[in-house]
Structures are given as C-alpha cells and as structure tokens.
Amino acid sequence: MLRKKYLVKPKLQWRYFVILALIMAVLGVLGYYAFLNSLVSTPGIEQLSSGTIKSFKSAYSNGFFWVIFVFAAVVLVYSIFYFHRLIGPLFFFEKVMKKLSDGNVSMNVHWRKRDETKELAELIDAAIKSTRVSVLSDRKKVKEAIKAMDAKDTKKAKKLLQGVTKWCKTQ
Template identity: 30%
Template sequence: MSRRRYKRKFSNYLLQPLLQVKLGLYAIVLALIFCLVMVWLFYANFYRFYDLVLELTDLREEVTSILDAYINEMVVWTLVATGIYFFVTVAMSIFYTHRLIGPTYAFRRHIQELSKGNYKSRVLLRKADAFAEVAEDLNQLATQLETNSQRRGNGD
C-alpha cells in the first residue's frame, strides 16, 4: 500500500500571520535600506563620471543619449531585481518562520495535555523544524512525570 504524501495548503504556512510577516519585514527592510544606500552610492559616483565624460567629449548630444539610455536600462533592471528580491524574500520568510513558529503549536498542545494529566503525550516535530532539542526535553519531562505519577499510584 503506497502512502500518499500530504500536500500543505499555502494558508497552513501562515500559522501566526502577523508575527511571520513582521519577522519577514525586518529582513526586507534591512535589505532595502542596504539596496538604497548602494543605489545612492552608484548614482552619486555615476553622475560624477557622467559629467566628466560630457566635459571631455565633443559629441555631447550623442554621448548624452547613450548615457541616458544606459541609465534608463539600469533603472528598469534595478526595479525588476528589487521586485524579484521582494517576492523571493517574502516567500522564504514565510517558509522559514513557519519552521520556527510551527513547533510552538506542538509545544502548546503537549503542555496542555500534560496539564490534563496525559503523561503519555509526546511532541512530534517534522524533520526540518526548529527546536528539536526543546522537543526532546519536553518528551523527557513527560516521561519523568509519567514515572512519578505511576510511583505515586503504586504507593511508592
């Protein structure tokens, strides 16, 4: 019998949308600030070069049209690259924050089960999830609580 692989819906990746978007926006904002600084440095230095070339040439109009076309092309490619970067960063931040936030749901369910006295409860995480060590510690705690509960039940 073949097992069908469970396919996740996109909405399942947004466990805590506000928190996940906030974490993703930090990365995006920092990267965009870096990009803006780099664009400003490029712009300032390029226009100094632009003015120097225009001073040294006799073909001012031809050179101006060539440089303006180059600048327009660079602006278009910069905007395209920024747009692609934005969407890739959003997708990656949703994916990775899901791996960080997902285990917290398993931890909360496990703690609720332990508080109800269900010491057989265990935390099961996916292979790529974060906090595997915490899950192991919680499972050891559940084992210890189960052992202590059995001892008390046996009158030890």
C-alpha cells in the first residue's frame, strides 16, 4: 500500500513544522550572537581598525546567514518527509481503529518499509487477525448452537455457547 499524500493531517503536520522552524530560528539567532560575541571579544581584535572590524562583522553576518538558511531549509524539507513517515501511519491507524470500532475486522494493517511505526503496525495487525479468527470461531459456534437448539439438544447448545468469547480477557 503506497501513501503518496504528504500532508495527511495538515494541522498536526504544520504545527510540528512551525515548531521546528521556530526552534531552528531561535537556535540560529542564539548561535549567531554567541559566535559573533566570541569573535569580537577575541584577544587582539582591538588592534584592528574599526573599518576592518565592521567589514569582518558584515562578512561574518552574510556567511552565517546563508549557512543557517541552507541548513534550515534542508532540515525543514527533510522534516516534511520524516513527519510523513511518522504521521502518515498514525493517520492510517486512526482509519483502521475507526473501522474496528464499527465492527469491521476484515482489514489488514499495511506499512511501508521506511515507516517509523512498524512495530505498532505489526502489533495492531496481529490483534486484528486474532480478533478476526476469534469472531469467525464464535460465529461458527453460535450457528452450531442454534442448530443444536433447533434439534432440542440444550446440553450441546450450552456447551457450545460457553466457549464463545472466551478468548477475550475482561479482567
């Protein structure tokens, strides 16, 4: 199963994207001022002329800005793909759980090999398969119990019905 839509839960994905962008902006500004302060307060810098220091600050600012801009752009673009591998499966699990809550146990959970939630997908798939097997077994027992009751064999019907839903632990 291939999920190609990258913004499956746009509000959630944009929120994480904005939070990541804000964190990177704050870290960029803090890094800029920390490095600029350490460069300007380096011993011996006072021997340079004010024009040289001004040129140095300008060159540093331009270089730092472009490095941070490119780094941030790469990280933010990568985050879209990463969030897709994380939030995409969560969106799919929500759909699966909705179907399960409606009583549909016929579906299987699919995952892509690069999804971040393979273990969870495998557990949910195993739970669905176990539930499906139990439901089918219970339906078969109920049909047999109905036949036994029609044949007036109440002991057999009781025995069959006692085994229904024993797979489900309620305590």
